[in-house]
Amino acid sequence: MASSIWIQGGDGVITYISGSGASQTVYAGSGTPWTSQSTTPYEIGNNDVSGGPWTAIAAPQVAALSGGAPFTIGSRLVGSGFDYVTEEIPIQMRGTTHDNCVALKHRLWRICNTAFGLPAQLAYQPNGATGVVYYPIYAADIQEHAYFINNEDGRKIMRATLRLTRGAIGTSGSLSTVLNGITVTNVGTGANNNSRQLSALSGELLSSHGAPMNIKIVPSGTGAFRKLWMASGIDRIYTSINTAKTTTTSADYVSGGTAVQTGGRLLYGVKIRVVARFTTFTNLSKARFTCTIRDRNGASGKLLKTFPQQTPLNATASFIDFGYFDISAYRKAIAIEPTFNFVFRLDSSDGTSVTATLDYFEILPYYDFCIIEEISNGAVASEYLYLEQAHNAIAGGAYTYAPRPSFYDRRVSDDTPIYERLMRGRPPRAREPNPGTSGYLWMSWTDTSDQHVKTDTATVTAQALPLYLTLRGGG
Amino acid sequence: MLTIAIFERGAVGTPSTTFVTNLADRISSYEDTVNATGWYESMRCTLTASEDEAMDFLTSWLMRSVIVYSPDAVILWEGFLEGVEVTFGQERRSVSLDLMANRVRVRYTTVNGVAGTTSTTSDTTSQALYGIKDGVVTLSTTTSAIAANLAAVELARRKNPTMTPSTEVGGAAAATIEVSLQFRGWYAALDWVMLSSTSTTLTSNTTQAGTLITTYNATNNFYNSSTEDITSLGVSVSETVTPDTTCLQRMEALLCVGTGADRFAWGFAEGRQFFVRTWAGAAPTTVSYQRGLGESRVFDQYGSEIPLWEVTPDAMVQVVELLDAAPVTTAADAAGRYYVERVTRSIDKDGARLTLEPQATDSVDALLARLA
Numbered sequence: 001m002a003s004s005i006w007i008q009g010g011d012g013v014i015t016y017i018s019g020s021g022a023s024q025t026v027y028a029g030s031g032t033p034w035t036s037q038s039t040t041p042y043e044i045g046n047n048d049v050s051g052g053p054w055t056a057i058a059a060p061q062v063a064a065l066s067g068g069a070p071f072t073i074g075s076r077l078v079g080s081g082f083d084y085v086t087e088e089i090p091i092q093m094r095g096t097t098h099d100n101c102v103a104l105k106h107r108l109w110r111i112c113n114t115a116f117g118l119p120a121q122l123a124y125q126p127n128g129a130t131g132v133v134y135y136p137i138y139a140a141d142i143q144e145h146a147y148f149i150n151n152e153d154g155r156k157i158m159r160a161t162l163r164l165t166r167g168a169i170g171t172s173g174s175l176s177t178v179l180n181g182i183t184v185t186n187v188g189t190g191a192n193n194n195s196r197q198l199s200a201l202s203g204e205l206l207s208s209h210g211a212p213m214n215i216k217i218v219p220s221g222t223g224a225f226r227k228l229w230m231a232s233g234i235d236r237i238y239t240s241i242n243t244a245k246t247t248t249t250s251a252d253y254v255s256g257g258t259a260v261q262t263g264g265r266l267l268y269g270v271k272i273r274v275v276a277r278f279t280t281f282t283n284l285s286k287a288r289f290t291c292t293i294r295d296r297n298g299a300s301g302k303l304l305k306t307f308p309q310q311t312p313l314n315a316t317a318s319f320i321d322f323g324y325f326d327i328s329a330y331r332k333a334i335a336i337e338p339t340f341n342f343v344f345r346l347d348s349s350d351g352t353s354v355t356a357t358l359d360y361f362e363i364l365p366y367y368d369f370c371i372i373e374e375i376s377n378g379a380v381a382s383e384y385l386y387l388e389q390a391h392n393a394i395a396g397g398a399y400t401y402a403p404r405p406s407f408y409d410r411r412v413s414d415d416t417p418i419y420e421r422l423m424r425g426r427p428p429r430a431r432e433p434n435p436g437t438s439g440y441l442w443m444s445w446t447d448t449s450d451q452h453v454k455t456d457t458a459t460v461t462a463q464a465l466p467l468y469l470t471l472r473g474g475g
Numbered sequence: 476m477l478t479i480a481i482f483e484r485g486a487v488g489t490p491s492t493t494f495v496t497n498l499a500d501r502i503s504s505y506e507d508t509v510n511a512t513g514w515y516e517s518m519r520c521t522l523t524a525s526e527d528e529a530m531d532f533l534t535s536w537l538m539r540s541v542i543v544y545s546p547d548a549v550i551l552w553e554g555f556l557e558g559v560e561v562t563f564g565q566e567r568r569s570v571s572l573d574l575m576a577n578r579v580r581v582r583y584t585t586v587n588g589v590a591g592t593t594s595t596t597s598d599t600t601s602q603a604l605y606g607i608k609d610g611v612v613t614l615s616t617t618t619s620a621i622a623a624n625l626a627a628v629e630l631a632r633r634k635n636p637t638m639t640p641s642t643e644v645g646g647a648a649a650a651t652i653e654v655s656l657q658f659r660g661w662y663a664a665l666d667w668v669m670l671s672s673t674s675t676t677l678t679s680n681t682t683q684a685g686t687l688i689t690t691y692n693a694t695n696n697f698y699n700s701s702t703e704d705i706t707s708l709g710v711s712v713s714e715t716v717t718p719d720t721t722c723l724q725r726m727e728a729l730l731c732v733g734t735g736a737d738r739f740a741w742g743f744a745e746g747r748q749f750f751v752r753t754w755a756g757a758a759p760t761t762v763s764y765q766r767g768l769g770e771s772r773v774f775d776q777y778g779s780e781i782p783l784w785e786v787t788p789d790a791m792v793q794v795v796e797l798l799d800a801a802p803v804t805t806a807a808d809a810a811g812r813y814y815v816e817r818v819t820r821s822i823d824k825d826g827a828r829l830t831l832e833p834q835a836t837d838s839v840d841a842l843l844a845r846l847a
Contacts, residue, residue: 271547304777324547329778349703371548374492404500422494424478425548 004037004125005044007137009111010118012397016040017091017108017162026156027095027104034107041104045090045159056124056133057087058469059168080208082168084138089162091142101158105142112140112164118393121400122166123173131472133170134398140164169205172472173398175214175390175463176202178430179441182461183220186445187454188238188277188362195236196460198438201430203466210367210429211464212389212401215441218412218459225385227373228445229321232428233270233366235440244280244357245346253344253358254299267433272325273369274307275444276344276361277317277452284315287354288347291322296339304340309347312356313450324369364442370425372407383418386410387427390465399465430464477505477551477784477822478544479520488606489696490540490555490747498522498656506821507543507552511754511789511834512727514742515552515660516817518543524654529561532654533570537636538605541658550745551784551820555664558657567641571657576610576633577601582719583614583622591619592718596626598634605636606695608667611719661697661743665723668694674714680729681709681751684741687729688749691722698743704750710735740789755789756814756834759805763790764815768797773829783829784822788815792831808833 005018013035019025020037027033027041034040046053059082093108095101112120125132145159152159178198185192203211210232219225237258245251274291281287289310294301305325312318330338342361348354372385389405392398405427409418431439441462446452466472479498485491498520507518518541524532536556543552558571577598584590597607612629614622668691685702692698710732716725726741733739734753741751755763764786766773773781773792797811808814819830 302777305775305779323549326779326781328780329774369547374494404497420494422478422480422497424480424544426546 003044003127004123004132006037006123007108007111008121008123008134008397010114010120010393011111013111014123015042015108015111017042017044017089019043024092024094027093027100029096029100029103041095042091042093042108045092052090054089055126056135056170056470057085059083059085084165085135085168086163086165089164090159091162092157092159094157097156101148101156105144105158105160108162109140109142112137112162119400121173121398122164123398124170126471129472130474132173132398133468133470133472134173134400135170136167136400138165138167167400168469169401170468170470170472171390171398171400172203172466172468175399175465177461178213178438178464179215179460179462181459184443184458184460185454186452186456186458188236188360188444189240192457193238194444195440195442197235197440198430198462198464201432201438201464201466203464204469205467206430206432207435209467210431211467212405213387213428213430213441213462213464214390215387215428215463216461217385217387217443219384220457220459224448225445226448226450227371228385229275229319229369229371229443230387230428231273231364231366231369231442232431232439233364233368233442234267234433236365236442237363238360239342239362240360241344241358242360244355246282246353246355247346248348248351248353250345250347252299253346255342255344255361257296257298257339257341258363267365269367270327270365270433271369272327273364273366274322274325274342274361275364276320276322277359277454278312278320278356279317279359280355280357281312281315281318282355283348283352284312284354286349286352287312287356288349289320289322289356290345290347292343292345293325294341294343296341298341299343301341314446314452317359317452317454318450319444319446319452321371324366366442367431367439368426368428370423370427372421372423374421382412383409384412385421386417387423389427389429390463401465401467430462476546478548479505480542480544482540482542484538484540484555484604487603487695488538488555495539504821504823506819508817508819509552509788510742510817511740511815512730512742513660513662514744514750515554515662517660518552518554518658519655520658521653521655524561524652526563526652529563529652529654532559532656533561533568533638536656537570537572545782545784547782549785552658552660553743553745553747554658554660556656557659557663560655560657562653564652565643567643569639570636571639572605572608572636574633574637575601575605575635576608577605577630578607579610579612579626579630579633581612581614581622581626581629583617583619585618586616591622593619593623593626596623596630598630601634606664606667606697609669609721611669661747662723664695664697665691665726666721668722669719670716670722670725671718671720672714672716676714677711678714679707679709680712680732681705681707683712683714683729684726684749684751687722687726697747699746699748701748704744704748704752706734706739706751706753708734708753752789754814755791759791759809759812759814761791762793762812764792765795766792767795783827784820786815786818786820786829786831788818788831790815 006014006016015034016037024043025039025041061080063080093104120137122135123132141163143161148158183192291307293305307322310320346356387407390399391402407423408420433439477499481495483491483493483495501522502520505520508516510516539556560569578595580595581593685705688698730739730741737757738754739751740754762776764773792815793812813833815831816834817832821828
């Protein structure tokens with residue numbers, strides 16, 4: 001078959017700009033022949049007159065570099081990203097009259113320049129390829145060749161250059177389910193626990209930038225949400241402590257050495273998040289918690305980090321996010337299992353006797369971490385929570401990555417958005433820590449009383465949007 | 476990248492938790508400053524907007540609060556929107572709370588040299604929107620009636636945010652509408668309310684700092700009243716406050732004497748909770764940040780990288796290659812290390828940048844930020 005290249009307009013109408021037959025259809029001024037590849041009056045102009053053969057341009061990666069001469073030899077990569085792509089597609093269009101050719105040009109311009117409404121998409125499936133790649137179109141220009149009114153005047157063929165400003169990254173146009181209606185229990189251990197490996201992923205950029213995910217979270221039973229934490233990374237380490245402390249000054253809960261990753265060098269881009277669950281408080285308002293990280297030599301080992309003091313919110317069970325620990329200093333050239341000691345301290349703010357039990361703590365090696373607060377999903381049965389990082393503006397249309405991830409409540413009955421929630425940090429994206437090995441999605445939440453209930457459950461569905469720079473093949 | 480969370484202004488300007496929007500995907504540049512005295516000082520971000528959006532910024536956004544988070548959900552900066560400037564091609568409009576005063580009194584003297592003060596005159600509509608912001612005018616050789624008239628005139632002139640238009644015609648007209656949002660840290664709002672006291676009791680300066688916040692909250696309930704993070708180290712000073720002293724002036728007068736041996740660092744940090752602590756320069760050999768000459772990165776003392784936007788003042792910084800032969804151990808500033816008084820963090824399309832300023836900085840930016 002011939003390559004299929006089309007534009008899906010903001011109104012959902014498909015316009016083929018590549019034909020499939022040996023001859024191009026001539027537009028007579030009526031009908032919608034462009035909706036079928038075999039009858040479209042548009043054609044990619046892969047000839048010497050219209051321009052050279054076309055293929056989608058791979059967006060150049062923009063690298064942010066640090067340091068360099070005269071202090072060091074070479075620079076260090078500290079970040080990267082992609083900018084928009086502007087490319088030119090040679091195109092020709094045939095009409096029965098001069099005016100019909102111009103009408104084709106007008107129509108093409110209109111359907112490409114809808115970004116303020118529903119953006120159009122450029123779809124690209126080369127001959128022999130299984131998959132289609134979609135790019136959002138932000139702006140377009142069409143410049144007809146001078147031949148149209150000069151050398152080829154009267155031939156009723158307009159050769160032109162379609163210049164598109166489009167998104168750097170193409171998508172598969174549809175979401176791939178990577179967690180399918182699984183039950184997640186709000187606890188760091190046991191069956192159906194809060195850290196789950198994603199299904200096999202597809203697309204490029206998985207090891208560098210990850211793929212955007214839409215995540216649907218339906219609370220079960222009485223599991224209403226006040227605050228939700230989510231992360232993507234490798235599997236977390238769970239450690240049960242179950243020790244109570246009482247103090248009028250400070251008292252330490254000391255863990256044994258904890259390896260934050262097993263089996264090799266620390267992965268680049270991974271940081272460590274420390275979270276813990278405390279229960280059975282007395283004088284909750286006077287209790288404060290800190291966490292310090294020490295080297296593998298135990299509680300008296302070298303101090304590596306002290307987290308800011310945290311205040312618990314619920315006297316039955318509080319979930320504390322202490323923050324992150326950058327482990328880049330421990331990413332050495334040899335394969336080691338970095339082991340640290342995590343010391344949790346209970347303080348009394350004013351000398352009042354306070355009691356608390358450290359139930360367990362989790363160490364999350366993560367790429368992305370976010371916090372969503374003030375979630376009130378009303379009557380549990382009527383609303384669910386939704387993280388949106390990919391969307392299709394047209395019903396049934398191709399999915400593209402959302403310019404800004406958002407998290408909001410939706411109505412169960414018809415998926416109507418209710419209102420958006422404040423999300424801080426970076427929402428989880430589907431990652432491959434190592435090629436062919438999917439990453440994990442982790443979550444934890446507290447209810448409307450700020451209580452962390454270990455038996456709360458939620459049904460979670462996660463869908464990833466595969467990304468491609470140019471060709472997709474069978475991916 | 477960052478989260479720039481905007482919250483609706485509550486009644487009488489009190490910061491609310493009603494989330495409005497996240498500006499992070501709109502802005503083209505970001506810059507904030509954090510100071511060892513006051514903490515969150517200023518923040519400015521710019522964006523391109525449509526005409527309708529720009530008008531909304533000018534008319535509805537003042538006194539909204541902001542919390543800026545890092546990609547790791549760390550709070551980087553917190554404050555309120557004090558000013559908006561919009562460029563509509565060759566037309567410029569700016570609106571600001573800076574010169575506003577919605578509770579005014581006049582301090583005057585009569586022809587006989589007798590001093591007096593009018594009662595305060597208020598605009599409750601403005602106060603309901605933004606909170607109470609005091610203004611004082613002085614007048615000599617007058618009467619109480621004239622002084623009262625002046626108070627009314629001054630209130631009418633200053634009760635609303637100041638709108639400053641300008642027009643430039645000719646030359647090449649810019650085609651875009653650019654919006655600049657100027658935020659101030661909550662510490663600056665201490666300057667809004669005046670107080671006085673005739674008490675001569677001697678009380679610890681740090682205790683008085685906590686009491687001052689409670690007093691302020693009775694007028695504008697902007698702050699967390701907890702004194703948990705206020706050190707008990709301090710010296711006893713008189714409770715006397717001369718009339719027309721702002722709460723900010725009083726706070727600085729209290730804390731500038733430090734512990735009597737060491738200075739303090741102080742300000743409103745996360746959650747608008749006030750802290751006072753002995754400055755990091757008291758232990759200059761405890762280095763919080765280090766960097767190399769060949770690096771555009773900052774590390775903690777153990778070698779872990781600190782993102783540029785998470786670097787804060789009241790810390791010692793050391794440049795690794797610059798080794799002092801024999802630094803005075805008690806000297807905060809030496810050739811290789813110095814005390815960071817103020818930081819400026821900026822992000823735009825060219826990358827992220829960090830500026831560290833030493834103590835007793837005379838940079839124009841720092842001076843202007845304190846005078847604003």
